[in-house]
Amino acid sequence: MKKLQEIAEEISRNTGVVTSAKDVEKILSASASTNHFWEIITLSQKPFPVVAEAVEILRKEGFVAVTEEKEIKFTEKGMEYLKEQNIFPKRTYTCPHCEGRGINLSLLSDLIKKFDEVTEDRPKAISDYDQGFVTTNTTIARIALMAERGDLEGKKLFVLGDDDLVSIAAGLSQMPKEIVVLEIDDRLVDYINRKAKELNLPIEAMKYDFRDKLPEKYIGYFDTFITDPPETVDALELTIGRGISTLKGEGCAGYFGVTLIEASLEKWNIFQQILTSKFKVAITDIIYDFSHYVNWDYLLTTVGKPYDFVQVEPKLNWYRSSMYRIETLKDSKGIENVYKPVEIYVDEEAIIYKGEKK
Amino acid sequence: MKKLQEIAEEISRNTGVVTSAKDVEKILSASASTNHFWEIITLSQKPFPVVAEAVEILRKEGFVAVTEEKEIKFTEKGMEYLKEQNIFPKRTYTCPHCEGRGINLSLLSDLIKKFDEVTEDRPKAISDYDQGFVTTNTTIARIALMAERGDLEGKKLFVLGDDDLVSIAAGLSQMPKEIVVLEIDDRLVDYINRKAKELNLPIEAMKYDFRDKLPEKYIGYFDTFITDPPETVDALELTIGRGISTLKGEGCAGYFGVTLIEASLEKWNIFQQILTSKFKVAITDIIYDFSHYVNWDYLLTTVGKPYDFVQVEPKLNWYRSSMYRIETLKDSKGIENVYKPVEIYVDEEAIIYKGEKK
Structure with missing residues (x-):
């Protein structure tokens, strides 16, 4: 069976975003506690392309299946994999009163x-x-x-x-x-x-x-x-x-x-x-x-x-x-006040699809 | 009347801890919302020696008085100073359910x-x-x-x-x-x-x-x-x-x-x-x-x-x-595993009194 490290390397290769075995573990842990793609991102807090590619790999490996309603569900094979890899469903302890911000x-x-x-x-x-x-x-x-x-x-x-x-x-x-x-x-x-x-x-x-x-x-x-x-x-x-x-x-x-x-x-x-x-x-x-x-x-x-x-x-x-x-602080300084041309919105971690990628 | 900047410089000189006018402002703002010395520290979140020295200076200037119960109270002169300096009592919005930690x-x-x-x-x-x-x-x-x-x-x-x-x-x-x-x-x-x-x-x-x-x-x-x-x-x-x-x-x-x-x-x-x-x-x-x-x-x-x-x-x-x-991350590294002699507990920002200081 594929190692977490192998999955991580495959994700890195396919997305251009450095990804570790622990990142994969966090995506698996998030997937084990929700079927909803967007919630997997919220719970794992990993870059969009990384999560999407991870789910794709898990599907190819037969660890998860995608239903018609596009719910992502662990298969028996996937459940076994979680157990074997010592991965637990993500726990959440967010304060419901302040949504975790700490502010009243x-x-x-x-x-x-x-x-x-x-x-x-x-x-x-x-x-x-x-x-x-x-x-x-x-x-x-x-x-x-x-x-x-x-x-x-x-x-x-x-x-x-x-x-x-x-x-x-x-x-x-x-x-x-x-x-x-x-x-x-x-x-x-x-x-x-x-x-x-x-x-x-x-x-x-x-x-x-x-x-x-x-x-x-x-x-x-x-x-x-x-x-x-x-x-x-x-x-x-x-x-x-x-x-x-x-x-x-x-x-x-x-x-x-x-x-x-x-x-x-x-x-x-x-x-x-x-x-x-x-x-x-x-x-x-x-x-x-x-x-x-x-x-x-x-x-x-x-x-x-x-x-x-x-x-x-x-x-x-x-x-x-x-x-x-x-x-x-005393020695803080910002940048020089001149025009700076930069690429603003898009790099390999961005969520917007760039046709030329992959 | 003394400027915030002058008070800050006096604190820096007397404590050896770099202190800004804004630090002094925060200590004044905290003092304006509690009479209790230890709470002034909690609310201003400035180093102990800085807060203590600030209160001492405010007392010398006649902006605060210390009661027999060691409560720190603004005088009329001090209240005027706050107004003149555009300083408001510290506001607190800490979530009471999680004490601000965001955890349930x-x-x-x-x-x-x-x-x-x-x-x-x-x-x-x-x-x-x-x-x-x-x-x-x-x-x-x-x-x-x-x-x-x-x-x-x-x-x-x-x-x-x-x-x-x-x-x-x-x-x-x-x-x-x-x-x-x-x-x-x-x-x-x-x-x-x-x-x-x-x-x-x-x-x-x-x-x-x-x-x-x-x-x-x-x-x-x-x-x-x-x-x-x-x-x-x-x-x-x-x-x-x-x-x-x-x-x-x-x-x-x-x-x-x-x-x-x-x-x-x-x-x-x-x-x-x-x-x-x-x-x-x-x-x-x-x-x-x-x-x-x-x-x-x-x-x-x-x-x-x-x-x-x-x-x-x-x-x-x-x-x-x-x-x-x-x-x-991928390139993270700690320190070499050898004996390192260091001064552990005490520097000029520490709370413990060092006889030789001041």
Whole structure:
């Protein structure tokens, strides 16, 4: 029977993403506790192409079968394999009250209600800019987190890209002194400015492509930034580097989400080296599964075409990211404020199908 | 009136710990929401000497007064200063159900009960080894966290130093295949081995000083390690480097606590550089205030002698640490298995009073 290590090597070869025997074990463990493809990703927290390829291999080996409803079920042969490999179904101990974020949202129920009312007519997520916004609970939890850490009340907040409408939630909280949004999507820029005007919120949104130079006046201007960056190494470095360059000096904070679904731990390590050695910031928090994304309409038309079993509507908000908080130190520095051309959205760990691959 | 920056510089000079205006702001914000010295530390999460020195300066400036009960109260002058500096009382949004850890302990209530029964006669924390054990909820949350991440069930667990008795909790959970404890305190070694024998748990404890070479057979042997290291940079590097060297290869995990009370963010940054660049591991989680320590008997006899206002019994489990989880990658490596002499417990950020300072 195939060894975990052999399966891992086959996945690495077929996807170009470094995969270990333990990664395979985690995918098997997740598959042993759900039949739903998208939940296997949520539970295993491995890159999309890795999970899809793993399931494909397990199917070829006869360890799992895919039903007509595209449920993924272990066969007897597969069950034996689990036992033999000493692999157990994934356990879950997530606090049901805070969805594992550790934050008490009941103190902010008015803000939740108000935000939902105000943003009912928000623009839909579109694939042009790799959009996909988070749940209201996620947005408000971000506000609570920033407020608790002393990064929001009376502060100047910079939101780099805002399909999540964090700026509106922050404005409604009445905590920040000033909020600036730079965003590439005209629809969102207009929407945020209109809401700000209607509701008299201290928000200004402007069109901006993060490859461009930042407006000079914002360098060293803010107390806090928040962003949800695309996940190529270049895009991570550029967005967070720009964010840091907008901060006033030491003791300021940056917040951003990074997934394990479009970024492997190898990529996390490289990015963490950049954060700690090049930017010289301290990582103060990495909160697992903090951000839950509302399923976006364009998912099944853009995703993993080679695998038929992924063509099933997600039953849960399966796409999650970890929340990073960084804090600037005496010697922290961001990147130079010049135009930087980078590949933003796509590398071998991305979820969007690239025809030329495989 | 003194600027925040001036106060920060005075603290840096008097303590030797780099302190920023924002640090001072956080201490003021914490002081504005509690009168209790130890809670100011918990809420501001700044190094003990920094908080103590800050309060001393605020007192000298007439911003706070210390009552006979050693409560720290803002004066009118101090209130004006807060307003002028745009500083607000610290907000707290911690989930009350999970104490902010994000973990549902109700699924493990039997284990909690059993652990408390079994360890009722545990050895007291003593200052010789900088001991101070965590609450039962913390210990069981560690078990849940390791189990959820797939690092416990069917695995070999290494516990480096165990005044928290994590080994016994892990044994009682019946999840690990094998548990090895290396511990410097004979009382604990004997206690853990006795309990293991009585309860038929797969635990072996041995006496060990972490400056010594590890038993060769444990290099590359374990799936998971957990430790609660002393917080000098050298001690952090040595304990975690040894921990990593005991792991089997990629996809293995290490768990450990680091405080902001005995380690500044400058130190966090240096340590994170070591983790990501030297050891080449990925930091997957940093969970704020995960570990709560039971107040230890020797606190007031060893702590901050120069400040009279610290001589007050803590009203809460004020000493907290963040939980780090790291995961090994393809190129991860720990440190060479040789004897390393290092200063373990004391540097300028430590809480224990050193007569020669100030």
